[in-house]
Amino acid sequence: MRQISLNNRFFFGFGVATVITALGYVAPTIIWLSAISFFGLGLLLLVDLLFLFVVVKPVKYVKHYQEKLSLGDQNPIKISLTNVGKARIWVTVYEGFPMDMQARNTHYDASLNPLESVEITYDYIPKKRGVYTFTDTYIFTKSIFGLLARRTIYPHQAPVHVYPSILQMKRFEQMLFQQNKLQTGIRRVRKIGMSREFEQIRTYVPGDEIKSINWKATSRKNELMVNQYQEEKSQNVYCIIDKGRIMQMESLGLTMLDYAINSTLVLSNICLHKSDKIGLFTFSDKLGTTLPASNKRNQLKKILDQLYAQKTTFQDSNFELLQQHISDKVRTRSLLLLFTNFENPFTLQRSLPYLLQLKKRNLLVVVLFRNEELEQFSSLKPDNQRRFYQGVLASKMIIEKEKMAKQLNAMGIQTILTKPEELSTAVINKYLSLKAKGLL
DSSP states (O other), X not given: OTTEEEOHHHHHHHHHHHHHHXXXXXXXXGHHHHHHHHHHHHHHXXXXXXXXXXXXXXXXXXXXXXXXXXXXXXXXXXXXXXXXXXXOEEEEEEOOOOGGGOOTTOOEEEEEOTTOEEEEEEEEOOOSOEEEEOOOEEEEEEOSSOSEEEEEEEOOOOEEEEESOHHHHHHHHHHHTSTTGGGTTOOOOOOOSSOSEEEEEEEXXXXXXXXXXXXHHHHHHTSOEEEEEEOOOSOXXXXXXXXXXXXGOEETTEEHHHHHHHHHHHHHHHHHHTTOEEEXXXXXXXXXXXXXXXXXXXXXXXXXXXXXXXXXXXXXXXXXXHHXXXXXXXXXXXXXXEEOOOOSHHHHHHHHHHHHHHHHHSEEEEEEEOOHHHHHHHHSOOOSHHHHHHHHHHHHHHHXXXXXXXXXXXXXXXXXXXXGGGHHHHHHHHHHHHHHHTOO
16 A cells, blocks of 8 residues: 555546535436446546556666766766566656755656666756765656556665766866867966976977077978977975865855865866876864875875865864964975965955965965855845945955955965856966966
C-alpha cells in the first residue's frame, strides 16, 4: 500500500461521481448514473492496480555525474531510465538533491515504450563547498489511465564533493591560450621594455613590434627578422585569502570568499602554465593555510585540496599577524595578491601600516569588491524623502570605496576594484599586465 499514490485524475473522477450522486437526489431519474460512475471508477482503479503491479516492472535507474562538482557552475548530471517491461509506461522522476541545496519543485517526466531507454540531463549548480550526499530518488510509474501511480524509491547515498570551480579554471585556460581572447575579456598586453631573456631571431610576422626588428639580420637575410624574447620564469606569486567576517557577504548566491577561492584556482593554473611558482596563504583572526610557492606538477592539486574546505569566520582579520607571518615565510621578492574587502575608510586605516610593510619587499596587489546591491540601490529613482536619503548614503559609500582604491594606488599599492562575478578576468589581466611591465 505504501507504493500506491493517487493521482489528480482519480480525484477528478471521484468528484464527478460525487456531483452526479448529489444531482440524483434532485432528479431521481438519473440516480442510476451514480452507480455506473462509481462502478466504472472502481473498475478502472482495479485495472490500473493490476497493470502497475503485475504487468509493469520497475524501471532501471542509473545516475551519472562527475566525482568532483564545481562550485557555482552548471554541472551536468545525467539520468538513464530503461523500461524493462513489455508495456508502454509514463514516469515522473523526483531527484533527491542534497539537503543543504534542495530544489524540491524540480521533477522530470518521460514516456517509455517497451525495452526503451531515455536519458534526462539537467544542470546542477551547487552554492557551497564541501561533502554532500544526494538523498533518495522517487520515481512514480503511471499507466494509460493515470488514476494511480506506483512509487519506487532508489537509494542514493554516495557522497558528492563540491570543489572550487574547476570548470571556470579550464575555461579561462582555454580563453588565455586561444587566438580569440580579445572577445573573452582577457586583454592582450603589450610587452614593455627588454628585461626578458633573449631567445632567438626569427622571421617577422604581422603583429610583431617594430622596435624588435633586428636590422643587421634583416640586411643579411634580405627579409624582415625580429628578436624574440622570453619572459622571466619561476617568479613567486602568492594568493592571500582573507577569511574574516567581511568575506561572508554574498552576491548571486556565492560569498566573497567563494569568489576569491575560484579566482585563486584560476590564477594558480595560469601561473603554472607560465612556469611561475604559486603559493597560498589564508588568514582571519588566526593564521590558516601556508603553502610555499612552487611550480611542481602536483602544486595545483595541493592548492585545490587546501581551498576545498576553507570557511569564513565571524572575527575581524588580523593584518598584523599576517604581515609578520609573510615577512618570516617569504624571503624573496614576490607578487602578493590579497583578496580582502574594506567597507569603510576606518578599517583601511587600521590595516594600512601592515600593508605598507608588505609592500616594501614585495609587489602587493589588493583586491577589493564592488557592492552591487549598493550600486543598484543608488541608481533607483527615489519616490519619497527616506528613499532619497538612503540613495545619497549608498552613493557616498560607493565613492568611499573608490577613494580607498585611489589611496592605495597613491601609496604604491596596486589595486583591483571589481564586481565579484568579474573577479577572475580582472585578476588574470592584472597578472599579465604586471608580467609584461617586468615589475616583479
